[in-house]
Amino acid sequence: MVTKVRDTRGVRVFRVLNAVILTAVVVVTVYPFLNVLARSFSDEPSIRAGEVNLLPRGFNLRTYRYVTSDSMFWTNYRNTVVYTVVATLIAMAMTICYAYVLSKKHLRGRTALVSIAVVTMFFTGGLIPNYVLITSLGLKNSIWAIVLPNAINVFNLLVMKAFFEALPLELEEAAAVDGLNTYGILLRIVLPLSKAMIATMVLFYSVAFWNSWFTAFLYMDRSELLPVTVYLRNLIAGATGATAAGGSTTDIQISANIQAVTIVLTVIPILLVYPFIQRYFVRGVMLGAVKG
Amino acid sequence: MFELTRRQVLGVAGGGFLLALAGCSGDDSDSDQKLSDNRVGAMSDYKAGDQFKATEPLTFTVLYNNHPNYPIQKDWLFWSELEKRTGVKFQTTEVPLSDYNSKRSLILGSGDAPFIIPKTYRPDEEPFVASGTVLPVSDYLDLMPNFQDKINKWNLQSDMDSLRQADGKFYLLPGLHEDVWTDYTLAVRTDVLQKHNLQVPTTWEELRDTLKALKAAYPNSYPFSERFNQSPPTAPGGNLLNILGQAYGVNGGWNYQNATWDYNASKWVFTGAADGYKQMIEYLNTLVKEGLLDPESFTQSDDQARQKFASGKSFVISANAQSIVNDYRPDLAKVQGATVAKIPIPIGPMGPVRSGPGASRLENGVMISKKARDSKNFVAMMQFVDWLWYSDAGEEFARWGVEGVTYTKDGSGKRTLTPDVNMLDLNPQGTKHLQKDFGFYNGVFAYGGKTELLESFFSDEEREFQKAMNSRKTLPVPPPHPFTEEEREQATLLESPLKDFVTQQTVKFILGQRPLDQWDAYVSELKAKNMDQYMELITKAYDRFKKDHG
Structure with a gap:
């Protein structure tokens, strides 16, 4: 027989309050995004008059059409995808190797290796020396200028190192007894156990590379090499600047919602990736809770 | 045995290092006019009005400010025609307009800059002067006959003096205008004036009466609600205080300078304490007191001001030619019968003046990298810069393009775009765009020039406004006061x-x-x-x- 425990008054009050507050949080978080989405489809007079809230007014696709009709937009979008994928792969490989090595307590010079990494969190060479370095290495105007200099993020490295350190040493010992070498242990034992962490890191890295524009802006001298972030940034500057030339009706429409359209166009792909990675977060958190 | 101690080795190495340093600093001293090694490709006899043509094909590096409204294309007629006429090809470093200044600092700082660096606004060149990365172009003006010609012909010496650094040289080749050009003024709802039988105000006092009449007709409105509070250079009431200031003979608003030249007393006075400045404030204070000027006029955003104007809550607002066409007319499209137009700047105690005391005829300009001085093509490059940016032919080419292709010229010299070419909506049916498809009227290569050349692109309405403004007197440029x-x-x-x-x-x-x-x-x-x-x-x-x- 199932006895049903009735909730106390306190718990019920908490439930209601909890629901109200969380709903409010959801609204506060989602509203700006929906508003941006609505603006991106609205026409200029409605936006200027401040009439657009959750639903588009004067539905039209002119700004979308304008942005996507430029072949340079697609070239740069492709660049963004390529840069992000390559950069994330390199960054993951480098960070995993470095972090795994650092997680081994018997490694000699471990402190030195850690400090080498940590120093760069607080001190950098500075903009111009970096630029001179990249230029004299001949990396300018190539993908390597973007994907190599930022391959290891020290914060991610330390998180990963801590995660590897927390894995039970016995597992690796057992694997070694069964005949796996170091690489086998890393690839077949450690990494499969670290899916949650790897998913998180992939997300961190790819979002960072997807959104980054500054390195590309620094090292790329030709517009066909730029990522889409720089392209759209420039488009906004042109449409909202006091120097805007032209004056056709399309230009006016564009200046009204170019920012909204831009946000939608750049956010969507990364937004689509998120749900697939999300489940690893949940599992990872539960894993941590059960172990204790 | 002869043995070197470690200390000796260090001493020798250090001495060598010092010698090397001394050698470096010695280089500067001989930067005189010996240009015999730098004349490859240059014309031996290049005068004002000549067509520049390099004696052998040349390529110059240029920092290119890529405007998103007309993104750079390799097949622009501009490039091919330029090469045909001058024998010069550009090798561009393309920088998005959004972050042009950061990249310019970076590559000048790292010693990696192209030789020609256009689109530099005063006083942005000053940090580069201090770091010694740009050329003191005033030392090489004898290579630039067209530039010198225009300075003399248009009497621009005192304008140029304002560019001089403490060493008496200038480092920026600015765009030169023949005349002061007025664009910003007030716009009014002409249909509302008509409806209430009101004339377009010609003086600031008349404006006040007009506003009063409007207030009487629409008691719940502020007839005048101002914008341009956040446009750079940021100043509350940027345009209003500027044009009202010139009516009172002071530099106000976004043209504010601490010192104003007092034409009557022939001396420099402090602007914010000048009589004219006080009178200007008194005038505006009355407008606010009488409910004629929106108190939010000095704080609100452009969008807020535009919304008030679009919804008939205000009838007077600051404007330039573009904001009439791009902002107000589309904003007002929903209001039946609404019309809006620029009015000639109202006249004040200074009488009919065209501009304020500090008005300059210089525009943004070109810097030359110091490294260019050592190039064997240096002379040719300066001649080329002189032709493209300062000769009549070069300025016409950069703005209008090629006669017969992008424009035609009739007997009186009036230029017209060919029917298929559009620009500023002059040929709305045109399928090609002068900037986007041909690369002319490009902010990187076209600035300054003769008044006739500038006005040739204006609409009839704008030409009418310019005519009204041009009939007024231009104040002489205030005397310079270069600081040590x-x-x-x-x-x-x-x-x-x-x-x-x-x-x-x-x-x-x-x-x-x-x-x-x-x-x-x-x-x-x-x-x-x-x-x-x-x-x-x-x-x-x-x-x-x-x-x-x-």
């Missing part, structure tokens, strides 16, 4: 606190938050902020310049 390095340092320290204080108090006085009878107290507060000391610096520099240069 030491004076400049002091002046810089004093300038911002004074300016900020004046700006802040101006708005308070206008809005009535501070009563006008406290004006004397305000002036003594200015004195406490070293106003007199600042004016002394200016006057000293002015007297010295007058003594030295007549």
Whole structure:
């Protein structure tokens, strides 16, 4: 027989309050995004008059059409995808190797290796020396200028190192007894156990590379090499600047919602990736809770 | 045995290093006019009005400011025709407009800059002067006959003096205008004026009467609600205080400078304490008191002001030619029968003047990298820059393109775009765009020029406005007061606190938050902020310049 425990008054009050507050949080978080989405489809007079809230007014696709009709937009979008994928792969490989090595307590010079990494969190060479370095290495105007200099993020490295350190040493010992070498242990034992962490890191890295524009802006001298972030940034500057030339009706429409359209166009792909990675977060958190 | 100690080795190495340093600094001293090694490709006899043609094919590097409205294309007619006419090809470093200045600092700082660096606004060149990365172009003007010709013909010497650094040289080749050009003024709802039988106001006093009449007809409105509070350079009421200031003979709004040249007294006075400035504030204060000027006029965003204007809550607003076409007319499209137009700037106590006391005829300009001086093509490059940016033919080419292809010219010299080519909606049916498809009228290569050349692109309406403004008198350029390095340092320290204080108090006085009878107290507060000391610096520099240069 199932006895049903009735909730106390306190718990019920908490439930209601909890629901109200969380709903409010959801609204506060989602509203700006929906508003941006609505603006991106609205026409200029409605936006200027401040009439657009959750639903588009004067539905039209002119700004979308304008942005996507430029072949340079697609070239740069492709660049963004390529840069992000390559950069994330390199960054993951480098960070995993470095972090795994650092997680081994018997490694000699471990402190030195850690400090080498940590120093760069607080001190950098500075903009111009970096630029001179990249230029004299001949990396300018190539993908390597973007994907190599930022391959290891020290914060991610330390998180990963801590995660590897927390894995039970016995597992690796057992694997070694069964005949796996170091690489086998890393690839077949450690990494499969670290899916949650790897998913998180992939997300961190790819979002960072997807959104980054500054390195590309620094090292790329030709517009066909730029990522889409720089392209759209420039488009906004042109449409909202006091120097805007032209004056056709399309230009006016564009200046009204170019920012909204831009946000939608750049956010969507990364937004689509998120749900697939999300489940690893949940599992990872539960894993941590059960172990204790 | 002869053995070197470690200390000796270090000493020798250090000495060598010092020698190397000395060698480096020695290089500077011989930067005289010996250009015999730098003449490859140059014309031996290049004069003003000549067509520049390199004697062998040349390529010059240029920093290219990529405007998103007309992104750079390799197949532009501009490039191929330029090569045909001058034998010069550009090798571009493309920089997005959004971050042009950061990239310019970076590559100049790292020694990796292209030779030609256009689109530089004064005083952005100053940090590069200090770091020695740009060329003192004033040393090489003899290579630029068209530039010199225009300076003399258009009487631009005193304008150019304003560019001079403490060493007496200038480092920027600015765009040169034949005439002061007025664009910003007020716009009014002409249909509303008509409806109430009101004339377009010609003076500031008439404007006040017009506003009063509008207030009577629409008691719940503020007939005048102002914008341009956030447009760079940021200043509350940027345009209003500017054009009203020129009616009272002071530099106000986004043209505010601490010192104004007083034409009557022939001396420099402190702007924020000048009589004209006080009168200007009094005028605006009356408008606010009588409910004619929106109190939010000095704080609201452009969008807010535009919304009020679009919804008939206000009838007068600041404008330029573009904002009429791009902002107000589309905004008002929903209102039946609404019309809006620029009016000639209302006239004040200074009489019909065209511009304020500080109006300059210089535009943004070109810097030349110091490294270019060592190039064997240096002379050819300066001649080329002179042709493209400063010759009549070059300016016409950069703006209009190629005769017969992008434009035609009739007997009287009037240019017309060919029917298929559009620009500024002059040929709305045209399928090709002068900027986007041909690369002309490009902000990187076309600036300055003869008034006739600028006006050839105006609409009839705008030409009418220009005609009205051109009939007014132009104030002479105020005399220069170039600071020495030491004076400049002091002046810089004093300038911002004074300016900020004046700006802040101006708005308070206008809005009535501070009563006008406290004006004397305000002036003594200015004195406490070293106003007199600042004016002394200016006057000293002015007297010295007058003594030295007549």
